[in-house]
Amino acid sequence: MAAPSRDFTAPTLQLLTPDGELRPTPEAEAYLPLVEALSDETLEQFYRDMLISRRVDVTGANLQRQGQLALWVPSHGQEAAQVGSGRASRPQDHIFPSYREHVVGMIRGLDPVKIMNLLRGVTLGGWDPAENGNFHLYTLVLASQTLHATGYAMGLQFDGDTATGDPDTDAAVLVYFGDGSTSQGDASEALVFASSYRTPQVFFVQNNQWAISVPVSRQSRSPISLRGGGFGMPGIRIDGNDVLVSYAVTRQALEEARAGDGPSFIEAVTYRMGAHTTADDPTKYRTDDEVEYWRQRDPITRYRAWLEARGASAAFFEEAEAEATDVAADVRARLLDATAPPRSAIFEHVYSEPHPLVEAQAAWLEAYENSFEGEGQ
Amino acid sequence: MSVETVPSATATTGTDATADAVRGVQTLSMAKAINAGLREALLADPKVLLMGEDIGPLGGVFRVTEGLHAEFGDKRVLDTPLAESGIVGTAIGLAMRGYRPVVEIQFDGFIFPAFDQITTQLARVHLRSEGTVPMPVVIRVPYGGHIGSIEHHQESPEAYFAHTPGLRVVSPSSPHDAYWMIQEAIASNDPVLFFEPKSRYWPKGPVDQDHPGTPLHASRVVRRGTDATLVGHGAMVATLLQAADIAAGEGRSLEVVDLRSLSPIDYGPIVDSVQRTGRLIVAQEAYGSVSVGSEVAATVAERAFYSLEAPVLRVSAFDTPFPPAALETEYLPSADRVLEAVDRALAY
Numbered sequence: 001m002a003a004p005s006r007d008f009t010a011p012t013l014q015l016l017t018p019d020g021e022l023r024p025t026p027e028a029e030a031y032l033p034l035v036e037a038l039s040d041e042t043l044e045q046f047y048r049d050m051l052i053s054r055r056v057d058v059t060g061a062n063l064q065r066q067g068q069l070a071l072w073v074p075s076h077g078q079e080a081a082q083v084g085s086g087r088a089s090r091p092q093d094h095i096f097p098s099y100r101e102h103v104v105g106m107i108r109g110l111d112p113v114k115i116m117n118l119l120r121g122v123t124l125g126g127w128d129p130a131e132n133g134n135f136h137l138y139t140l141v142l143a144s145q146t147l148h149a150t151g152y153a154m155g156l157q158f159d160g161d162t163a164t165g166d167p168d169t170d171a172a173v174l175v176y177f178g179d180g181s182t183s184q185g186d187a188s189e190a191l192v193f194a195s196s197y198r199t200p201q202v203f204f205v206q207n208n209q210w211a212i213s214v215p216v217s218r219q220s221r222s223p224i225s226l227r228g229g230g231f232g233m234p235g236i237r238i239d240g241n242d243v244l245v246s247y248a249v250t251r252q253a254l255e256e257a258r259a260g261d262g263p264s265f266i267e268a269v270t271y272r273m274g275a276h277t278t279a280d281d282p283t284k285y286r287t288d289d290e291v292e293y294w295r296q297r298d299p300i301t302r303y304r305a306w307l308e309a310r311g312a313s314a315a316f317f318e319e320a321e322a323e324a325t326d327v328a329a330d331v332r333a334r335l336l337d338a339t340a341p342p343r344s345a346i347f348e349h350v351y352s353e354p355h356p357l358v359e360a361q362a363a364w365l366e367a368y369e370n371s372f373e374g375e376g377q
Numbered sequence: 378m379s380v381e382t383v384p385s386a387t388a389t390t391g392t393d394a395t396a397d398a399v400r401g402v403q404t405l406s407m408a409k410a411i412n413a414g415l416r417e418a419l420l421a422d423p424k425v426l427l428m429g430e431d432i433g434p435l436g437g438v439f440r441v442t443e444g445l446h447a448e449f450g451d452k453r454v455l456d457t458p459l460a461e462s463g464i465v466g467t468a469i470g471l472a473m474r475g476y477r478p479v480v481e482i483q484f485d486g487f488i489f490p491a492f493d494q495i496t497t498q499l500a501r502v503h504l505r506s507e508g509t510v511p512m513p514v515v516i517r518v519p520y521g522g523h524i525g526s527i528e529h530h531q532e533s534p535e536a537y538f539a540h541t542p543g544l545r546v547v548s549p550s551s552p553h554d555a556y557w558m559i560q561e562a563i564a565s566n567d568p569v570l571f572f573e574p575k576s577r578y579w580p581k582g583p584v585d586q587d588h589p590g591t592p593l594h595a596s597r598v599v600r601r602g603t604d605a606t607l608v609g610h611g612a613m614v615a616t617l618l619q620a621a622d623i624a625a626g627e628g629r630s631l632e633v634v635d636l637r638s639l640s641p642i643d644y645g646p647i648v649d650s651v652q653r654t655g656r657l658i659v660a661q662e663a664y665g666s667v668s669v670g671s672e673v674a675a676t677v678a679e680r681a682f683y684s685l686e687a688p689v690l691r692v693s694a695f696d697t698p699f700p701p702a703a704l705e706t707e708y709l710p711s712a713d714r715v716l717e718a719v720d721r722a723l724a725y
Contacts (some may be wrong), residue, residue: 125500128509129473136473137505142495147463148498151470158426158452159474186494189463196458251398350542352566357641358542 002274008222012269013249014239018297020305026236031248035286038247046243048320050079050300055328056112060102060119063335064278069119073100077241077273079229080299081206083107084246085268086312088254089174090167094134094156096149096175098142100206104176108133116335123341142177143184146203149175150190152198153263161202163260170258172200174250180211182227183219191231191265202250202258203228205263206240208272214283228265240268241299271297343369402585408441408578410552411517413586414559415442415479419449422477425563428455428464429481429517438483439519461491468514469498472498477513477563480513485520486529492537499568500543511566515559520548521612521662522682522694522709525702530698532609538570539640539672546640547593548572550614552582554591554637561593572639574612594638596646602632605656606721608647608673610636613710615661620712624719631719639669647673648681655686656722660710665693687725690718 013028015035024032053075060072077081078100086104089095095108098233102115110132117123118138123135136152139145153173155161162170181187182205184349194201209216216224228235236253238245246268253264270296273283304317347362405413418425426507427442427449433456436443446454457464461482468478482488488495495516500514523533539546545567549555555573562569591597599614600621607617614635621631632650636642651657657677659670674689700708 123507125505126507126671128506130509135641137502139498141493144466144494144498147466147494147546148470148473151472152474153470155471155474155476158476185490186462186466189458189460189466191464192458192460193467349504349506351507351545352503352511355545355641356643 008226010077010223010225010237011128011253012233012237012239013245014242015248016302016306017241018241020302020309022306028245028248031245031252034248034251035244040254042087043307043315044154044312044320046083046247047300047303048086048101048302048323049083050243051320051324052327053079053083053106053325054300056106056331059328060116060333061274061278063116063332064119069116069278070121071119072278073102073119074272074274074277075100075102076207076293077271077299078206079103080243080303081240081246081268081270083173083244084248085176085204085250085266088247088250090171090254090258091133092169092171093151094129094136094149094171094173096136096145096173097138098145098177098181098260099138099140100178101176105132108135110135112331113334113338116331117338119340120260120335122338130271143181143186143190146175146181146187147175147193149173150194150197150199150201153194153201154197156200157197162258165259167255167258170200172202172254172257174202174204176204176206178211179205179209179216179219179224180209180214181205183232188231190231191227194263195232198260198262200260201263202257203263204250205265205267206270207267207269210272210276210282210286212276212280213282223267225265225267227232231239231265233263233265235265236265237267237269240270241297241302243299243303256339270299391708399618400586402583404558404581405552405584406579406581407549407552407555407573408439410556410584411441411559412443412445412575413584414556416445416448416580418514418560418563419445419453420481422563424475425477425479426453426471426619427479427481428457428468430457430459430464430483432456432481437481439575441519441573441578442481461487461489462494462496465491465494465499465514465516469494469502469512472512473502473510473515477515479515479517479563481517483519484530484590485518485534487531488516488518488534491516495538495544495568495570496541500541503567504543512568513563513636514568515562515565515571516568517559517571517573519575519578520572521574521576522699522705525705527702528699531702531705533661533694534700535570535572535639536663536668539669544568544640545594545638546570546571546572547638548611549637550574550577550599550611550635553584556584556586557589558593559635561589565593572611576612580615591637594637594643595639596634596643598632598646598650599635600631600633602630602644603654604630605658605722606632606634606647606650607658607660607715607719608634608636608640609660610669611662613662615706616710616712617660617715620715621703629719629723634675636669642669642673642676644680647677651677651681652684655684656719657685657688657689658692658715658718658722660692660715660718662694662709664696665691666696668693687722690722692718
């Protein structure tokens with residue numbers, strides 16, 4: 001009797017080679033028409049998104065080094081995964097991020113200063129998803145948002161706001177998490193619920209190879225994309241540094257979701273070029289050779305090469321550089337204007353309805369602080 | 378106390394007590410009263426959903442949701458996958474969408490897989506969103522001992538949740554309170570942990586469906602007395618009333634206060650009572666260390682220090698895991714153990 005196979009593989013779909021050639025892998029060919037349908041303007045928008053994202057990322061890291069942020073969570077290297085998937089969503093869709101999806105937030109209309117205020121210690125979140133492109137709040141307990149996304153998608157179903165046959169109004173949910181998060185029980189439970197209720201939902205894993213200092217091989221011995229099938233939904237592995245395949249595969253999965261065909265699972269294979277956060281030192285656990293390998297596969301470099309080859313003007317690239325520099329400078333200036341919230345913010349919104357204990361403590365703190373007025377002058 | 382068993386599905390005729398929801402005063406068990414309250418909430422607001430394990434055609438292992446799936450269907454009464462964190466996590470998502478999910482945790486000891494979602498997410502989304510995303514989620518938890526069951530089926534985990542800012546925690550002691558409190562909990566825009574004392578599921582009592590009486594977060598004097606004040610919640614209220622009865626036969630007058638709400642705690646009636654009696658005994662089925670009873674004792678000591686004739690005493694389960702059920706009557710506070718504490722308080 002032959003031993004069961006312990007060899008688990010999955011093809012990685014790619015449209016754009018690391019050299020910037022549009023040469024689909026066999027499994028990716030079917031997605032090519034989705035890219036061919038994009039206008040030059042949209043294709044250039046992808047580039048501008050990625051470039052702005054990288055500049056804002058550098059600004060965030062610098063602000064942390066200058067003591068203006070408690071922490072920064074770099075997205076350097078993951079721009080294609082985020083821009084492609086984020087641009088694949090439609091306005092009526094709902095996005096549930098983890099805490100590294102800064103550029104997805106910006107695409108959905110969220111001011112990155114709001115993200116920085118969270119990392120500055122000024123807020124705990126502080127945006128209304130309904131007024132910020134349905135981009136829900138960052139969730140720091142890993143994978144907890146996967147369940148919120150699934151519940152939200154169940155609600156879309158119950159409300160009849162999906163699967164009516166009108167792709168301009170039918171809504172879907174796109175939830176982001178990472179390779180480390182896939183080990184959390186909540187991620188598996190979300191996949192169970194999503195499959196069970198056939199939610200209009202796309203699970204988008206950015207496999208950036210590292211959960212702080214622990215390699216993805218500790219999280220999974222098989223391609224993470226294979227988990228989709230185990231839970232009863234398609235699992236697709238893509239080159240996460242290829243913005244075109246990220247867009248096309250997510251677009252297709254979201255359209256299937258909104259058409260009532262059920263959830264999908266996408267693993268975007270990418271790399272976190274920087275540290276996990278600014279509190280981390282990646283030189284302690286990974287090699288220069290590995291970083292160099294991924295630098296050769298940089299998402300922006302390859303996309304620029306392709307745009308240049310198809311005739312984008314030098315002026316476009318110059319304008320994009322200038323725009324990215326301006327956005328980053330503006331974010332920096334406005335962040336430095338942010339002030340600490342009033343102490344009443346400790347108590348406000350803990351409950352939505354009156355709560356005598358919290359009210360008494362708020363009154364006590366106010367009286368206590370006021371008792372020092374006039375002292376020490 | 379005899380060990381009561383869960384009634385079988387065929388032991389009742391199903392929805393007779395709830396089908397017509399006749400107004401007025403009915404005699405119902407707490408299980409039926411909660412069922413009637415859930416039905417009222419489902420009828421009143423299409424955004425109310427029930428979620429849990431086996432709550433559909435079976436009606437829940439305690440039959441609290443009996444008949445509701447047949448009446449309201451799959452989209453209002455959801456038999457979920459068997460995953461507590463998943464149930465609460467998806468309830469949070471549904472609340473973000475504008476629903477008012479009512480989650481059933483099958484047994485007290487099975488709430489812990491959902492502890493993370495309850496404490497780090499459910500309790501904080503409203504705060505994190507600066508007030509833009511309310512969390513009107515109710516989590517129903519059958520809790521407490523005296524049912525002769527196995528490990529993880531008889532516990533009293535309410536203190537973990539009363540300790541968590543952002544949650545409200547309540548526990549009814551009577552069918553009437555259960556009927557109204559479940560509806561008030563569902564109407565609240567804050568998350569509410571609704572602890573149902575399962576040893577009180579079956580005794581019947583009057584339910585006035587026209588007059589709610591006491592507000593959700595108010596404590597209430599349920600028996601007047603002059604010599605000492607007894608405070609408890611859930612199933613313990615029946616034990617305290619039993620103790621007061623016995624004491625009355627011995628010429629002692631004990632006042633009993635039903636906490637009803639564990640977060641926030643309404644100290645007004647408690648402090649007022651202690652100011653009259655001078656003595657306080659707090660009783661609970663939960664472990665005594667770092668418990669709701671500890672909090673009541675500390676606060677009353679702060680607010681009624683000059684009225685106290687004796688130290689505040691706690692009567693609790695022991696600080697050990699719930700023992701095999703054969704030992705539960707020795708483990709759980711009884712009327713006699715309450716009276717032993719009363720004796721000690723009166724000896725000062």
